[in-house]
Amino acid sequence: MARKRKIDVAVLYNFLGEDEFETLRQGLQGGETELSPEMAEEYDAEAIGDEIATVEEEIQAVEDGISGAGFTARTINIKDDFQILMQALTNPRPDVVFNLVEWFNDDSWLEDRVAALYDLLQIPYTGSPPVALATCQRKDRTKEILQANGVPTPRFMVVTKEPIPRLGGLRYPVIVKPTRADASEGISEDSVVENRQRLVQQVRMILEDYEQPALVEEFIAGRELGVSVLGNDPPRVLPLEEMDFSELPAGYRGIISFESKWDPLNEVYHKSELICPAKVSKSVKKRASEMALRAYQVMGCRDYARIDIRLDRRGRLYVLEVNPNPDLSEAVGFGASARAGGLTFRQTLRHIVRSALKRNHRQGS
Template sequence: MLQFMTIGILYNISPRTKYLAPGLDLSADSDIEATVRAVKAVFEKDNQVILIQISDHTYDWLRRKKPDVLFNICEGFGGDNRGEIYVAALLEQAGIPFTGSDFFTLALCMDKERTKEILSFNGVPTPKFQVFVTAGDPLDGRLRFPLIVKPAREDASLGIGPDSVVYDENALRKKAGSIIETFGQPAMAEEYVDGRELNISVIGNGEGAEVLPVSEIIFDIPPDRPKIVDYDAKWVKDSPMYTGTSGVCPAGLEESLLRKVGDTALKAYRVMGVRDYGRVDIRLKGDVPYVIEVNPNPGKYVDTGFIRSARAAGYSFEEICRKILNLTLERSGLPALSAGTAASAAAPAEEHTVGTDRVFAVRAGGEHV
């Protein structure tokens, strides 16, 4: 086992504004700094930790300094959440192992149309859908209302609100047109599955991947709001949707349904090429688990669904972070991280400023200044 490593924690702090209309409030990055502090606390006991805020200069810095491994919690770059894809490609070019999926998988899963095509081809149930490049595109007569309309290439419930579930063609075209204009990308309409909402977190690689306890979203929301996890439900903490969509883990499912849901999530995870960790979101109607999204980069904030499921499986926050990093080291052919005892020696604390980067090398017990 390695007794000492240099671990970079790569993160972004940037408003996601590139494709959004003026005045549209976003807070999807609001918990990143707290997550950085929590992850730093996990590894700084026995390793040198470098906090790296992504910028235009990060690639050159990484090529020079070559940390042993990167714990990647970047969810965007340059005001564009698709930047998480570009960051992963940059890290691959830098030749430094990093946690989570590669750029190809991140790009595939960001593209909801391609994701659903791959799932369907591989026999994974997913709702029927249509992509609208313009609001006037002919409607596929095989689709049945109600439909849910969302941006085709976004995550974090961006663009999803109380008007996203539509019951007729006029409402569909109005919502599709709004998404196309606001986000500068196609809109996707899929059949709305009125069923139980399940989040299935998965950890591991290949045949070794395992399903963590299933989490269910319990809806206690105003009667005029559709039962969906929209933007307010995810990010606006003082809203009725946020307070009325609590997660319960483990979900109250009978054993046969748990197996079916878990098998479906594992198949989706594998066919999409997710590695190390991820989350599969499912709508369960009757005994059919419909995959609505595969998320290869779920939030690792201390109160998110992924962490909730990990805790239900018996992992502490520290243990799940170390497990993720060790999965990365294992597939990269590197020795596992030490178990968390204090290091016998540590490099002196350093501070680096690279352009707009704030990069800090922190020895055991050090502070982020």
């Protein structure tokens, strides 16, 4: 009897240029990059170099996981080139795309168009459909949809140009963010402001440096939870995670800033600690899970997503944003929650690939 052909999974991603973490690692390990004197008291440069993972390593881990899950995996970096993308989709045509493409033409705004191309070619693919990818990138639009569906989200206003209006019904402190960035781009301790003068500064910075509207949102002091959701019929909420800020030096607010997410040379990177499963009461767990599930559904997410939630000091929960196709690496966010939920990396990937294969293209979007 002929052996059944394995399902062919094309793992697509888009990466060009230098991997900053690779350069940093080489610098730390080769001694050219030194830690600041304060950092050097507590941390070891080589150990930090060992800890960080490059894009290539993360993609390789996904490829290995998919092979390990029983599929044929071939990884293609589309290098921002439409010809390479089309080749990957037609020659040979994969059974399913594992979609890790987050931008095109150097523009993350085009992320949804790449998924739309898979739809046009009627190739099943993992993750959310174009409409969810596009809406979740627009934080203001996401919040309107959440509000309309009874999912609490901090009160907000959008500023598209000067003059910067009065806060109206909003109360200080507020946080000023780019409406359309992710991965904590444009978010620092300075983003949280207590008065008009600082508000004007921050809004102006977003309008000028990021060339996009500023989202001004009430700042929710309290705890930071991440809720991962897996699958479709029905979706399953994985164990909650918490970003613990208790080790941060005095004076820090406790937010996931750009430095805390991306700068291993800054102590805040090391002092924000992920705890999974989060140590929260049963009631918080239940309410946060229900809220995340509702957010996943009303935003039209598919296969897997991570919902960012804040818990204020009075026990109220608010959805900050919804991340379709979140980072899958094992140590953080979605990966950590899946592991705490009893799923190995391979099982998680298998689940996601199977979810995509179950769809026929007409259900695609």
